[in-house]
Amino acid sequence: xxxxxxxxxxxxxxxxxxxxxxxxxxxxxxxxxxxxxxxxxxxxxxxxxxxxxxxxxxxxxxxxxxxxxxxxxxxxxxxxxxxxxxxxxxxxxxxxxxxxxxxxxxxxxxxxxxxxxxxxxxxxxxxxxxxxxxxxxxxxxxxxxxxxxxxxxxxxxxxxxxxx
Amino acid sequence: xxxxxxxxxxxxxxxxxxxxxxxxxxxxxxxxxxxxxxxxxxxxxxxxxxxxxxxxxxxxxxxxxxxxxxxxxxxxxxxxxxxxxxxxxxxxxxxxxxxxxxxxxxxxxxxxxxxxxxxxxxxxxxxxxxxxxxxxxxxxxxxxxxxxxxxxxxxxxxxxxxxxxxxxxxxxxxxxxxxxxxxxxxxxxxxxxxxxxxxxxxxxxxxxxxxxxxxxxxxxxxxxxxxxxxxxxxxxxxxxxxxxxxxxxxxxxxxxxxxxxxxxxxxxxxxxxxxxxxxxxxxxxxxxxxxxxxxxxxxxxxxxxxxxxxxxxxxxxxxxxxxxxxxxxxxxxxxxxxxxxxxxxxxxxxxxxxxxxxxxxxxxxxxxxxxxxxxxxxxxxxxxxxxxxxxxxxxxxxxxxxxxxxxxxxxxxxxxxxxxxxxxxxxxxxxxxxxxxxxxxxxxxxxxxxxxxxxxxxxxxxxxxxxxxxxxxxxxxxxxxxxxxxxxxxxxxxxxxxxxxxxxxxxxxxxxxxxxxxxxxxxxxxxxxxxxxxxxxxxxxxxxxxxxxxxxxxxxxxxxxxxxxxxxxxxxxxxxxxxxxxxxxxxxxxxxxxxxxxxxxxxxx
Numbered sequence: 073x074x075x076x077x078x079x080x081x082x083x084x085x086x087x088x089x090x091x092x093x094x095x096x097x098x099x100x101x102x103x104x105x106x107x108x109x110x111x112x113x114x115x116x117x118x119x120x121x122x123x124x125x126x127x128x129x130x131x132x133x134x135x136x137x138x139x140x141x142x143x144x145x146x147x148x149x150x151x152x153x154x155x156x157x158x159x160x161x162x163x164x165x166x167x168x169x170x171x172x173x174x175x176x177x178x179x180x181x182x183x184x185x186x187x188x189x190x191x192x193x194x195x196x197x198x199x200x201x202x203x204x205x206x207x208x209x210x211x212x213x214x215x216x217x218x219x220x221x222x223x224x225x226x227x228x229x230x231x232x233x234x235x236x
Numbered sequence: 237x238x239x240x241x242x243x244x245x246x247x248x249x250x251x252x253x254x255x256x257x258x259x260x261x262x263x264x265x266x267x268x269x270x271x272x273x274x275x276x277x278x279x280x281x282x283x284x285x286x287x288x289x290x291x292x293x294x295x296x297x298x299x300x301x302x303x304x305x306x307x308x309x310x311x312x313x314x315x316x317x318x319x320x321x322x323x324x325x326x327x328x329x330x331x332x333x334x335x336x337x338x339x340x341x342x343x344x345x346x347x348x349x350x351x352x353x354x355x356x357x358x359x360x361x362x363x364x365x366x367x368x369x370x371x372x373x374x375x376x377x378x379x380x381x382x383x384x385x386x387x388x389x390x391x392x393x394x395x396x397x398x399x400x401x402x403x404x405x406x407x408x409x410x411x412x413x414x415x416x417x418x419x420x421x422x423x424x425x426x427x428x429x430x431x432x433x434x435x436x437x438x439x440x441x442x443x444x445x446x447x448x449x450x451x452x453x454x455x456x457x458x459x460x461x462x463x464x465x466x467x468x469x470x471x472x473x474x475x476x477x478x479x480x481x482x483x484x485x486x487x488x489x490x491x492x493x494x495x496x497x498x499x500x501x502x503x504x505x506x507x508x509x510x511x512x513x514x515x516x517x518x519x520x521x522x523x524x525x526x527x528x529x530x531x532x533x534x535x536x537x538x539x540x541x542x543x544x545x546x547x548x549x550x551x552x553x554x555x556x557x558x559x560x561x562x563x564x565x566x567x568x569x570x571x572x573x574x575x576x577x578x579x580x581x582x583x584x585x586x587x588x589x590x591x592x593x594x595x596x597x598x599x600x601x602x603x604x605x606x607x608x609x610x611x612x613x614x615x616x617x618x619x620x621x622x623x624x625x626x627x628x629x630x631x632x633x634x635x636x637x638x639x640x641x642x643x644x645x646x647x648x649x650x651x652x653x654x655x656x657x658x659x660x661x662x663x664x665x666x667x668x669x670x671x672x673x674x675x676x677x678x679x680x681x682x683x684x685x686x687x688x689x690x691x692x693x694x695x696x697x698x699x700x701x702x703x704x705x706x707x708x709x710x711x712x713x714x715x716x717x718x719x720x721x722x723x724x725x726x727x728x729x730x731x732x733x734x735x736x737x738x739x740x741x742x743x744x745x746x747x748x749x750x751x752x753x754x755x756x757x758x759x760x761x762x763x764x765x766x767x768x769x770x771x772x773x774x775x776x777x778x779x780x781x782x783x784x785x786x787x788x789x790x791x792x793x794x795x796x797x798x799x800x801x802x803x804x805x806x807x808x809x810x811x812x813x814x815x816x817x818x819x820x821x822x823x824x825x826x827x828x829x830x831x832x833x834x835x836x837x838x839x840x841x
Binding site: 116118119120121122123127129130131132135136137138139168169170 | 711755756757758796797798799800801802805806807808811813817818819820821
């Protein structure tokens with residue numbers, strides 16, 4: 073009896089982290105809340121020529137011009153029309169502000185670090201393996217934890233600034 | 237050895253003051269050489285050196301004291317008329333001043349390097365001996381000292397004392413002894429480039445600004461006005477919300493926005509002014525450079541400087557130094573003839589180089605003009621073919637202006653042999669690169685036999701620019717007005733194709749065209765219309781016509797960076813925010829043109 077209780081405590085112990093969860097093509101993703109600067113509605117996006125296909129363009133965020141990336145295109149998902157639930161999540165990635173277009177932002181959830189499981193070895197949805205830092209398996213939902221810093225590999229960053 | 241100074245403030249004050257004095261000193265010395273009789277100038281030079289000496293001895297910079305003390309002594313003799321000024325003395329004094337500069341920059345860097353002072357001090361000492369009343373008498377002694385001291389150290393000492401007729405004082409002998417060990421380890425030639433590099437750094441050191449208190453006060457005033465207008469705006473809004481006088485709102489709002497417009501543009505001017513520096517900061521070093529070059533080349537040159545009070549943005553000031561040095565060097569080396577050649581050509585012995593700066597609208601125009609032999613287009617084209625930069629066929633199709641543009645190709649040089657001064661074919665390439673970086677334009681005016689003029693047109697500032705807004709298939713782009721030469725409405729039948737390149741016949745020249753819609757991959761939305769607009773842009777010496785759908789007008793825009801992820805996009809220089817809050821991209825004509833070149837090269841390969 074005692075040992076079982078201990079185990080349970082350990083299960084839910086560890087550090088609590090807060091995640092912002094959002095939807096993309098009916099799947100749920102999570103991102104550490106500390107990465108997210110703000111969440112805004114869709115704005116007028118100015119297309120920037122000669123950029124990688126997932127760069128949607130740039131927007132004016134209160135006087136600062138920041139690049140916008142379509143996560144759908146980045147993950148090779150089907151294109152979708154923007155609707156009233158579409159949001160831009162403004163995040164700080166490697167010291168630079170960037171916006172990411174997602175289908176819908178749902179909530180902020182708290183989980184303990186213990187709940188995060190390593191990502192499964194094969195991913196079918198086309199999300200590049202390296203930017204998935206884990207999976208959270210709760211009773212009624214499955215959350216994919218993203219690490220955007222890892223999304224832009226050193227190679228890609230170089231490509232961004234040179235070839236583009 | 238690091239600097240141990242108790243009072244940092246004192247040290248900073250000393251550095252600021254000394255740097256200022258030294259900058260002025262160079263100028264004054266050159267003027268003194270031209271007017272040796274000017275007692276006021278002499279006294280001023282003497283005072284500057286004396287001040288530097290006093291301050292450095294107070295702070296305990298012994299090396300500085302030593303050099304300045306000897307220099308002061310020489311100047312003192314000049315002042316009293318015991319010595320007459322001649323180029324040899326001036327050379328030595330200038331060298332001493334250079335050494336002082338090096339020492340000061342060492343102190344500035346926080347690290348006192350144990351530099352070899354003896355060489356310079358030894359050169360100063362001969363002028364201090366009692367017998368050296370006439371510099372001309374002394375010159376040969378000095379020359380022999382210089383030549384012989386390096387190879388045979390012990391011999392020179394005795395030689396120097398025995399040989400010259402002017403019976404030098406003991407000091408001279410001592411000097412010779414000192415010179416010998418000093419010169420042996422390093423050849424003087426090697427030192428030159430180091431010195432130049434040090435000077436370049438000095439100029440770039442611009443991390444703090446000195447602002448006129450009056451300008452600050454003005455700025456505060458403007459900000460006060462801005463606050464007033466803001467309060468007015470808040471008032472207006474609450475009036476409107478409470479439903480009072482909705483009819484008058486329109487009127488009041490119109491007035492308010494007019495006033496706001498006025499205040500902000502004033503404010504903008506004030507802030508810009510604070511970033512402004514007189515171009516004198518760059519021009520100041522040229523008399524010295526010209527003097528040295530002219531002496532090295534055996535030419536007689538009058539440098540005329542005009543408009544040095546013209547102000548421009550500090551970022552521009554930092555960038556134009558190098559191109560100007562190259563252009564002036566070229567004017568002296570290639571442009572001007574030797575005195576003999578000039579007399580033969582029926583000109584005065586002394587050549588003139590005019591360096592001028594002036595404002596012209598929103599641009600600053602800097603020109604370097606010489607009255608030398610001018611550029612011979614034939615010689616240029618022959619050289620270009622010899623160097624394999626162009627082919628015979630290409631040459632045939634070139635206009636005179638295009639031939640002159642060859643000067644800017646990297647690797648181009650008319651010199652058979654590279655010398656210390658020129659001939660490696662780098663100089664003009666540097667000029668072009670820097671001017672391009674600043675979004676400037678280069679023009680060449682040339683008259684064979686009479687001289688040539690290089691005109692640089694630069695934007696006043698790099699933070700806020702005048703731009704031409706254009707529409708390319710429903711997307712708005714902004715083109716820096718500084719690089720726009722003209723715009724025109726053209727019928728599509730007027731375009732021609734030459735070697736896969738669309739061109740337009742414009743008066744007497746052929747203009748290559750670039751379809752922005754294609755370059756930027758915009759979706760074609762409008763049906764093919766028969767007319768479109770061509771914006772002719774110039775970068776450095778190149779011209780190209782950009783095809784756009786519509787011209788929207790001129791606007792002053794603030795440049796915003798696209799961030800490091802989207803840096804270095806070909807043809808895009810940045811972005812700006814429009815009145816409606818949207819982002820418009822700023823076209824970078826330089827990138828477009830060089831990108832086009834690369835594409836052309838790929839096509840032909």
